[in-house]
Amino acid sequence: MDAAHQMSQLWWHVVANYWWLLLLIFVLGILKSATFKGWAGERRVKNITLQLDPDSYTIFxxxxxxxxxxxxxxxxxxxxxxxxxxxxxxxYSGWIFSSEKSSYWTQVIYKNKKKFQNPLRQNYKHIKTLQDLTQLPFNLFHSVIIFAGDATFKTDLPSNVIKQHSLKKYLQGFNEVVLTEQQIYQIRCQIEDNRLERGFKTNQQHIRNLNKSKR
Incomplete structure (x- = not known):
């Protein structure tokens, strides 16, 4: 019996007897991935937006x-x-150290430190894209950063950086009317007409664009 055949038999023995362990390792890998964590956080926020009055808010x-x-x-x-x-x-979980004007913020979990892009700067680019699309003044857009995990802020943060459960109250804190119903309709149409189709292909294209911009 050659070595290749022996290895093949050993592999099938492992699969037959320990398939549940292999499946568990695979699932844990997915749950710990940045992609899944990002999706889970966005899902939590989406569920909170379902509590908003659809007659008062248009949501994408x-x-x-x-x-x-x-x-x-x-x-x-x-x-x-x-x-x-x-x-x-x-x-995110753990401790978050941040500064409004810094390029990066820091997540600390025990002795492990990880830097991530300042989300305020990240969101500024999002708003500029929407402003260019709608041709509306910048002050009609509000940047909001939501932490959906159990992170603890260890430094002072601006009022527009909030936890997920504070979203509804935060929105209700704005009372001044700055957009007409006609403007809201136009913004909605411009987003619907220009957004790329949701799905795997669009996500992969966006990732390629991000990687290209980092070179």
Whole structure:
């Protein structure tokens, strides 16, 4: 019996007797992936938006728009007479150290530190894309950063960086009417007409664009 045949028999023995362990390892790998964590965080925020009055708020999720250099992907857009709220969701745990003007924020879990892009800067690019699309003044857009995980903020943050459960209260804190119903309709139509089709192909194209921009 040659070595290749022996290895083949050993492999099938492992699969037959320990398939459940292999499946568990596979599932745990998915649950710990950044892609799944991002999806889970966005799903939590989406569920909260379902509590908003549909007559008062127009809501979009997972909007990918073309830009001069590729694409930009916006987690949530909420439009009301109080303005257009552009939401970037982060699903993080541990301690978060941040500064409004720094390029990166830091996540700390025990002795492990991980830097990630300042979401305020990230969301600024999203708003600029929407502003260019709608040709509306920048001050009619509101940047909102939502942390959907159980992260603890260890530094002072601006008021537009909130936890997921605070979203409804945060939106209700805006009382001044700055958009007409006609403007809301126009914004909605422009987003619907220009957003790329949701799905795997669009997501992969966006990832390629991100990787290209980092070179």
């Amino acid at each position: 999720h997972d909007v990918t728009l073309p830009t001069p250099t590729g694409t930009t992907q916006i987690d949530h857009i909420i439009i009301s007479t109080q303005g257009t709220f552009v939401i970037e969701t982060k699903n």
